Amino acid sequence: MGKPRLFGADYSVYVRIARLALLEKGVDHDLVPVDVFSEEGLPTWYLDFHPFGRIPAFEHGDFRLFETSAICRYIDEAFAGTALQPSDVRQRARMTQVIGLLDAYAYRTLVWDIYVERVSNPKKGKPTDESKVAAALGKAATCLETLSRLKPGGAWLCGERLTLADLHAAPIFAYFMRTEEGQVLLNEHPDLASWWAKIAARPSFAATEPKD
Secondary structure, eight states: OOOOEEEEOTTOHHHHHHHHHHHHTTOOOEEEEOOTTOTTOOOGGGGGTOTTOOSOEEEETTEEEESHHHHHHHHHHHSOSSOSSOSSHHHHHHHHHHHHHIIIIIIIIIIIIIIIIIIIHHHTTOOOOHHHHHHHHHHHHHHHHHHHHHOOSSSBTTBSSOOHHHHHHHHHHHHHTTSHHHHHHHHTOHHHHHHHHHHHTSHHHHHTOOOO
């Protein structure tokens, strides 16, 4: 079937999640650049891969997918290597719950409402919306408190083994931890701080660091 292709930009949280899964499984692949923020707009051909014009999209032979969770589960199940999903039904359900929490509550709050306002906008000469940051901090605290409460014993978010939940969380935290607020909130949860140090030290994490 040849090498799989992942379409997207390295700055994207969700593209990075899929890249982490590919690297953790040891899958040789190509990253095809697609920038949703390009001044020229999306290339028209890309809508054949993702009808809603978002990233990432994925192709393996004649099989195509969009939506990061579907892509990552396919990567885990279609390729050899250490499993990234628990075999136990309850642990697997917990992994899915953590991923859903990250998508529904953490991503926009930690990345867009805090990181973008605090770090990205000032770099572009735009003012920080302090009211948006202030409003986001309560939900950010709830996200971290809940992740800490759900986290069982073990180094990873779902226990003793690295799972897709860890790979889903890592790129979100990578942006959040560039802010002072993120560092302060994380330090209130030593178990999550230990997890962050461990995931940030993975070779796959270093290999997927955005260029900008």
